[in-house]
Amino acid sequence: MTRSRTALAGGVVGALVVVEGVSGVLQGYYTPLFTDIARHLEINDADINWFEAAQLLLSSIAVPVLARLGDMVGHRKVLIASLILTMIASFAIAFAPTFPLFVTAWALQGFYVVWLPLNVAIIFSRARSRPDGAALTRKGAGIIVVALQAGAIFGALAGGQLGGILPLWAALCVPAVLVSVALIVVIAKVPDTGQRGEGTIDTRGTSILTIALLAIMGGLSLVRVDGITLWVVAMVLIGIALLWVFVKVEARTEHPLVDITMLRSPALWPVVVTAGLFGVSVLGAQGPLSTFARTDPTEVGYGLGLNSATASYLIGAYVLSLLMGAAVFAKISTMTSPRLVLIGASGLVGTGYLALIPFHDTFAMVLGCMVIAGVGSGALVAALPAAAAAAAPPQHTGVAAGLTNTTKTIGGAFASAAFAIALSTGVAVTATGAASTAGSMSGYIAVWAICGGTALVAMAFLFAMPKVAFSSSADALVAEAGVPAAGVPIPGPTSEVADYREPRSEEEPR
Known part of the structure; x- marks a missing residue:
């Protein structure tokens, strides 16, 4: 048994560690470079948000479809296809000469969001025939998610540093090369499990x-x-x-794409709505955070004036605060209750973003506000899938958990579009009176107000929702599904766990 466990970890899981590490790099690498990309494409900072909106929109639709397709034709095949598409899109990002082509390439890169659910399914299929298959699956999922988190932090720091050393096109090629490496590793090291499921795609x-x-x-x-x-x-x-x-x-x-009957449950729909509102800040606000940090205050009178390297430290600190929030959720919920933790986490998100309205003049101020919002965000991403699972019928817990992440992604997509409009409203001008490419200060205030306001509305939903939605032990569910690790979002286009699903039991058909 020890030998088989080692083979699983060192073989398939070892290869998937590479995939998830690259996924983390994709989610963190570009954020410090957003302003440089905007200058290269000769667009305003506000238009950066259209990158986010396009990719989040594609991922919200593609992930459930591709995950289902993986069940039908084989997870390895769909994983390889998504790696190829992501690789092509990543190279296209590095060399796209115009804004429309860049947005198209950026959106297509969003196929990487399906890697995590496919990887978890591959691990489960390899381990399901063993007596401790469920434990091996949880352990393997935890390992690859650690790689995802480490890749995100490394990506944020590396992107900022390399952006100040290499030409922009060369810096943007780095993620594409890493995706190519991951593709080779999967082809060479990940065998086809042979598992196929029945059913159709809606x-x-x-x-x-x-x-x-x-x-x-x-x-x-x-x-x-x-x-x-x-x-x-x-x-x-x-x-x-x-x-x-x-x-x-x-x-x-x-066999619907979204189970509307289940969604109508009075214990579940408030959780799903909360997830959608939460997506506004956790997925929609990362572009504005980066561009505000890079805006030169000597030119327009606001912003932090950071270069790509120093901006990466801000993004890295925010990622660490997300991990802290996710890590402490289960422990704090055992001392109080999951419901109170969710309410408190929403309050932290609202407080952090609303505090940015008066406190945004220095690096320390912005960092403090983002850490507060980040701790709350990490706890919410860890807690919402568990709360949905507790509110759903036992046979639909995985679907319910995935549904919260799907609505979160859709909320982030619409928020990114709305923020692009807000930041372009009100012309930013330089000290000489000339028009600036920076987003307007009124737009940034609107972004922070919307993020803080939606968090407070979510908190109101959590106060009003039936307590039965949290009747199951959320911290136990989290520990079983690995949600804190798997649910941590990374600043960037989207969270890869947009359709995380719990492994099926051996008796359940795939």
């Missing part, structure tokens, strides 16, 4: 949801060009109408 629901989200996002993107027009209003209304159609269709579908 193509009708996926198509309706895709068109609905594209209509809303397309309408918001037109604001960047022409402001609020009749076309903008029409597209947003069409998108909202299609979301209503999506709900009706999913309620009548045997």
Whole structure:
């Protein structure tokens, strides 16, 4: 048994450690370079948010579809395909000459978000025939998530340092090279498990949801060009109408993309809504944080004036605060209750972002505010999937946990689009009166107010929700599923755990 356990850890898991480490690098590497990218593409800082919006939108749709496709045709095949797509997109990012091409490449890079659920499924398939298969799966998942976290911290620091040494195109090639290495490792070291599942992909629901989200996002993107027009209003209304159609269709579908019946549970829907509101800050606000830190105060009168290297320290500290929040969630919840921890964590997020409105003049001020928000964010990302699992029927705990992350991603996508509009509203000017590429100060205040406000609204939902949603031991669920480690978000396009699912039992068909 010891020999087989070593083989599992040193073979498949060892290869997947490389994949998740690269995933972490992708999520942290680019953030300190956002301002440099904006100058290279000759766009305003506000337009950086459209990168985030496009990638989050794609990941919110692609992850559940690709995860299901992995069950049907093989997890290794889908993992390799997603690695190839991510590699191509990463090289395209390094050499894209125009804003539209860069946004397209950035969105396609978002296929990496499916790596974690596929990797967990591969580990489970390899370990399921062994007596301690569940324990091996949890251990393997924990190992690869540690690699994800380490990669994110390393990526944030490396991106900032290399951005100040190498030409921008060369610095942007580094993640692409690492993805290429991960692809080679998977092809050479990860065998096909041979496991295949039955069922179909909900193509009708996926198509309706895709068109609905594209209509809303397309309408918001037109604001960047022409402001609020009749076309903008029409597209947003069409998108909202299609979301209503999506709900009706999913309620009548045997294997829906989103289980609407379960979502209607009074114990579950407040958790899912809270996750969507939380996505506004944890996924939508990372671009504005980076560009504000890089804005030169001698030019426009606000910002921290950091270079890519020093900005990476701010991002790295924020990531560490997220890890701290996730790590302490289970311990604190045993001393109080998961519900109180969730409420307190939402309060920390709201406090941190609202405090930025008056306290944003120095590095220490911004760092202090972001650490407060980061600790709360880490606890929320660890706690929300566990709370959803406790509120769902026993046979749907994994789906419920994944649903919170899907709505979080959608919330982040819409927030990124809204923040792009906010930062472009109100022209930033230099000391000489010339127009600046920096986002407007009124826009940054709006971003912080929206992030803080949505956190407080989420806290109100948590106060009002039925206590039965937390009747199960959330900290035990967290320990079993590895959610604190697996759920830690990293500043960047999206969190890779957008569709984390608990491993199925051996009796459950794949």
